[in-house]
Amino acid sequence: MMTEQAHMSDLAIPPGEYLEEVLEEMGVSQAELARRMGRPPQAINEILKGEKAITPETALQLEQVVGVPAYFWSNLEASYRLVLAKKVDEQKAEGEVEVASSYPYLELSKLGLVEKTRNTICKVKELRRFFGVSSLFNIGEVKEYSPAFRQVEKDSMSHEALAAWLRAGHIVASGKNTKDFNAERLNDCLSDIKSLTFETDPNILIENLGKLLASCGVALVLIPHFPKTYTTGATFWVDKKKAVIMMSLRGSWSDIFWFSLMHEIGHILLHDKRATFLENGQSDPQYLKQEKEADLFAQKTLIPAKEYNEFLSKHDFSASSIESFSKKIGIFPGVVTGRLQFDGLLPHTVHHHRIRFKWKKA
Structure with a gap:
């Protein structure tokens, strides 16, 4: 009965402490147990003190000598060691509280990706779970998040916040249903995607x-x-069959949204599936080359170069001229205005046909 109660208890009982109770009930001394098991007395003493773990071999010997099943000793030992390990982990978590404060916990909790809590240790554990790491110090070494720590756009940039943003995207993307990736179909859909630039809602x-x-x-x-x-x-890419375009909805101008979207589509169609591309920041020559390629793809896809050059040659950038040109190439006129501003041909105070999106708050 005693064995069953101990086995069912959620309390972590030191195996040696329970073994002492069993020996006392049997009237068997430590020295006698050592002789029956063929083990040195010191080894038995260390087990009783909790200094030495009960191995599967020892568990079998105890079953044969004291009649308590081997699985019980093994389970008791495992439970006890797990509790000790958790105590050590708690101490490690205390050492991660400061780094945890670098992550945008409030934003993640608003999205339902971590539990709402004010307890600092709970925040550490929730962030570990969110990132899928055993320590917050490991995040920068994980391939999925490492691009966030290479961004160098501004000194005030939070690499931790960017890593959290990326991780949130991975989680959400994994839950989305898509067809298997088809580059040919994506290319064929570009005209349909462009037609959506006229949707103002x-x-x-x-x-x-x-x-x-x-x-x-x-x-x-x-x-x-x-x-x-x-x-x-x-x-x-979540895997070889699913690409992901992640947008932060930073800013509200529709033309910026469309350029950013086409830029990301350019990366999907032109570049390595193994890479993660984050707009702005990295100074690596290969990365900058790929960014320029994605920019060029976006520009040509939204506004074909030949038609754009012909439009520029007329030197008429009035609202009516932009509208007429946009109808000709099948793009929302605000996108043309944004391009002219980017090229320095229209001042940023002139917003012919440009609109701002009002995004729903998360």
Whole structure:
């Protein structure tokens, strides 16, 4: 009966403490137990003190000598050692409280990705679970998050916040259903995607755009901008069959949204599936080359170069001229205005046809 109660208890009982009780009931001394088991007396003494663990071999010997099943000793030992390990882990968690404060816990809790709590140790454990790491100090070494720690756009950038933003995107993307990725279909859908630039209701836009991209094997993920991330978009792959375009909805101008989106599509169609692309920041020559390629792809896809050059040659950038040109190439006129501003041909105080999206708050 005593064995069953101890086995069912949630309390971690030191195996040696219980073994002492068994020996006392049997009237067997430590020295006698050592002789019956063929073990040195010192080894038995260390087991009783909890200094030496009960191995599977020892558990079998105890079963044969004292009649308590081997699985009981093994389970009791495992439970006890696990509790000791948890105590050590608690101490380690205390050492991670400071680094945990670098992560945007409030934003993650608002998205339902971590539990709401004020307890600092609980925050550490929740962040470990969120990132899938045993220590917050390991995050920078994980391939999935390492791109966030290479960004160098601003000194005030929070690499931790950017890593959290990326992780949130991975979690949301994993839950989205898409067709298997098909580059040919994505290319064929570019004209349909461009036609959505005329949709001025961002909620309808995102719904239709998400469906269109999902049919090509691309998951569209919208995660609000986290403080100090300074990133409008990212591209990565969940696996070989699902690409992900992640948008932060930073800012509200529709033309910036469309350029960023096409930029990310450019990465998907042109570049390595093993890479994670974050807009802005890295100074690596290869990365900068790929960024320029994605920029060029976005520019040419939204506004074909030949038609754009012909439009520029007329030197008429009035609202009516922009509208007429946009109809000709099938793009929302605000996108043309944004391009002219970017090229320095229109002042940033002139906003012909440009609109701001009013995104739903998360």
